[in-house]
Amino acid sequence: MLTINKLNKSYGRFKALTDLDLHIERGDIFGFIGPNGAGKTTTMKIVCGLLSADSGEVYVDGIDALRENSKIKRKVGYVPDFFGVYDNLKVMEYMYFFASMYGYSQKDIKDTILGLLELVNLSDKQDSYVDGLSRGMKQRLCVARALIHDPDLLVLDEPASGLDPRARFEFKEILKNLGELDKTIIISSHILPELSEMCNTIGIMEKGHLIAAGNVEDIMRQSMGIAPLHIEVVKNEDVAVKVLKESPLVEKVSIRDNMIVTTFTGDDLEIANLVKRLTDLDVGICKIFREKGNLESVFLEITGNEGGAK
Ligand SMILES: Nc1ncnc2c1ncn2[C@@H]1O[C@H](COP(=O)(O)OP(=O)(O)OP(=O)(O)O)[C@@H](O)[C@H]1O
Ligand SMILES: [Mg+2]
Numbered sequence: 001m002l003t004i005n006k007l008n009k010s011y012g013r014f015k016a017l018t019d020l021d022l023h024i025e026r027g028d029i030f031g032f033i034g035p036n037g038a039g040k041t042t043t044m045k046i047v048c049g050l051l052s053a054d055s056g057e058v059y060v061d062g063i064d065a066l067r068e069n070s071k072i073k074r075k076v077g078y079v080p081d082f083f084g085v086y087d088n089l090k091v092m093e094y095m096y097f098f099a100s101m102y103g104y105s106q107k108d109i110k111d112t113i114l115g116l117l118e119l120v121n122l123s124d125k126q127d128s129y130v131d132g133l134s135r136g137m138k139q140r141l142c143v144a145r146a147l148i149h150d151p152d153l154l155v156l157d158e159p160a161s162g163l164d165p166r167a168r169f170e171f172k173e174i175l176k177n178l179g180e181l182d183k184t185i186i187i188s189s190h191i192l193p194e195l196s197e198m199c200n201t202i203g204i205m206e207k208g209h210l211i212a213a214g215n216v217e218d219i220m221r222q223s224m225g226i227a228p229l230h231i232e233v234v235k236n237e238d239v240a241v242k243v244l245k246e247s248p249l250v251e252k253v254s255i256r257d258n259m260i261v262t263t264f265t266g267d268d269l270e271i272a273n274l275v276k277r278l279t280d281l282d283v284g285i286c287k288i289f290r291e292k293g294n295l296e297s298v299f300l301e302i303t304g305n306e307g308g309a310k
Contacts, residue, residue, distance in 0.1 A: 001026040001153065001184045002047065007056030009042055009208075016042045017208040020056070024186065024201070026152075029179055031195035031216075032188040034205035040188040041081060043205075044155050047186070048078040060153055074102075077146030081157040081188075083138045086130040091122065094130050095145060102149045109148070116144040120174055136167030143174060154178065156187045172198055227291040229264040229271070235284030243278060259287075 004022040008015070016039045024030045032040050045051035047058055049065050049072035058065035065072045086094060092113065099109040117123050120140035125133065133141065139159055146154060160168050175198055178185060189195050195202060196216050203213035212219060233240050240260060244253045249266045266274070271288070278285055 005057040031199035031202040038205040039208045077151035079156045231260040232287035
């Protein structure tokens with residue numbers, strides 16, 4: 001659905017994107033993570049045909065985003081990270097205004113707009129002034145607006161930032177509905193645990209490069225080595241501690257609440273081998289598990305603690 005090859009973009013002498021490669025399949029909900037200034041907004045604007053690039057290739061469903069500007073704008077919907085000011089404009093007027101930019105007449109588009117307002121849960125706000133809406137409502141209105149021309153790819157720049165937990169929950173429901181409509185979606189965010197719930201694939205970006213990408217489970221699995229391993233032992237605990245301390249896969253061993261807690265960087269097979277080795281030495285293991293890793297720790301690990309909440 002989206003293929004980016006060796007994309008480069010500089011602002012003056014500053015290089016915002018360096019040989020960026022990215023691939024997103026149709027129907028994916030792709031989470032774009034990275035610290036401030038990583039290049040997420042820059043990439044998204046280029047994909048939407050809103051910003052030129054210096055070199056590289058960007059194809060959305062075979063359409064060249066760098067050259068076929070009017071076609072790309074039909075193909076994608078963009079929700080910017082900043083909602084403009086719209087004095088004295090009511091919700092329906094706002095929607096008609098954007099519809100007119102795509103050449104739709106009010107008569108033809110009315111039902112579509114009503115459907116979209118229903119989708120984003122704003123049906124009862126049709127006659128409200130846009131500037132009087134709450135932040136979460138504005139965010140949803142922006143999504144409705146970006147869907148007017150029925151784009152295949154929807155690009156959302158930090159849609160969940162500044163929303164309270166309830167608004168974020170509602171937003172997630174909307175994303176789910178969009179997924180059912182077979183849209184491909186890109187979302188950028190700093191709210192990492194949230195992204196793991198919303199998205200099926202994620203890409204982690206830093207300083208204009210993609211430093212990790214894949215489905216959420218794979219990225220989480222990669223992070224598993226980071227999460228501590230807990231072992232509860234009922235017999236020969238000292239033997240277990242000694243074995244662990246001697247293992248090249250272990251950096252630290254401590255005892256917490258009668259549990260051995262250790263940094264064990266091995267995979268599942270290596271854990272199985274460890275259990276066998278300990279059992280052979282008559283260590284009585286009654287429980288062993290990994291602490292559940294989360295995206296936040298993956299992100300910090302991969303970006304070397306430079307990232308963080310905005
Ligand atoms: N119009 C511009 N002129 C000059 N530099 C820019 C411009 N837009 C972005 N940059 C720079 O390019 C880099 C990437 O910016 P970008 O907005 O793409 O990052 P981002 O990942 O979206 O960050 P954030 O999380 O803060 O939104 C930053 O260092 C930024 O300062
Ligand atoms: Mg940004």
